[in-house]
Amino acid sequence: LTVGRVKGVRVAGPVRLDVRAGEVLGITGPNGAGKSTLALTLAGLLPGLGGRVQASGALAEGPQRDPLKWSSRALLTRIGTVFQDPEHQLLATTVRGELEIGPRSLGLPEDEIAARVDDLLVRLRLDRLAEANPYTLSGGEKRRLTVAATLATRPRVIVLDEPTFGQDAVTWAELVAIIAELRDDGTAVVVVTHDAAVLDALHARRFELGASA
Template sequence: SVEVQVRSSEALAVVGPNGAGKSTLALMLAGLLRPTNGEVLSGEALAAGRGHEPIWRWRARDLAGRIGMVFQEPEHQFVTARVRDELALGPKVLGLPDLEIRRRVTELLERLRLTHLASANPFTLSGGEKRRLSVATALAAAPSVLILDEPTFGQDARTWGELLSLFAALRDAGRAICFATHDRDFARALSDRTLHLHLQQGEPVPR
């Protein structure tokens, strides 16, 4: 069993061997997977009208503005044919005005060095570009909590450093960040707390 809190203005690293449940925990914390035992609940400030309802019961619109998820494989969260449209999707789900959507898209394109790729198909980007886009799509809805699954997997030194700086700035601005990782250097550089998951028995589950 696991008991953990994800707090604002903190970065929590989740580490452990393959099969220990890091990705599963990340999905549950993001409200995308129902726990088989126990519950994942939010504080009153994050719930903001949802009461004590478990987050896996929240609607997509409720999740989008509260909790953002960055998957280990960026392609798993791409659903449109243009980078610009990908960034606009979250704000549209929230029902934001077109002017605000355009402002957020432009800001994120610039911040993540994607402006020159605004009309490109997300699936044609390089590995570093896909990772930056996956982070940008999670940020587009301005969530209070950011859940990351292996955010530095397969990234070069430049992207690694950019992600570290970005996530540290978000944490310092009050966001709650939880990231599952095998990257001990990244965990040491970013995390305020670390949760160690262990295999209870048997062999790691194949990925």
């Protein structure tokens, strides 16, 4: 796979890697190596410049194996993505409303939506901010919110770009615990990070992109 943001301009690759259920894959490397671009391509949000991204097994659920060609609804339950800049994915006027968007778009019953949202608000220490406008949150709170919103649809693959950046020690540990729980439940997790400690704590398999990759 070769990736880039602009057609014909390679940022990283060629690379070959597997994203596996029940495992954390840590994508590391220096700034400018193409980590975020690779992550967005794996998530089906950017076209590859060469090679291919191909889902296998239960993730594919049919003949279409290229995530880029799935519907947005299919992506919601298959691959969830947390961007490096949380403000790039904030849509609602309240924290609670942000967490409700994904489950509601899946047509879940209101009681199921409420149960999922209430659980995530507590687990990610956002319950006291439930009615706040997401844009009034601190940087760390916005990042927790986007993680929670991604988890609300319970996708089989989760791509996280610097999920622990700007978090205090307590929240860092809580995020690591949640990611570990997802891994142990069979979710495939991709973590782009400069935080070696988070990869150590998650026993992640590492894939390093070089500056010239």
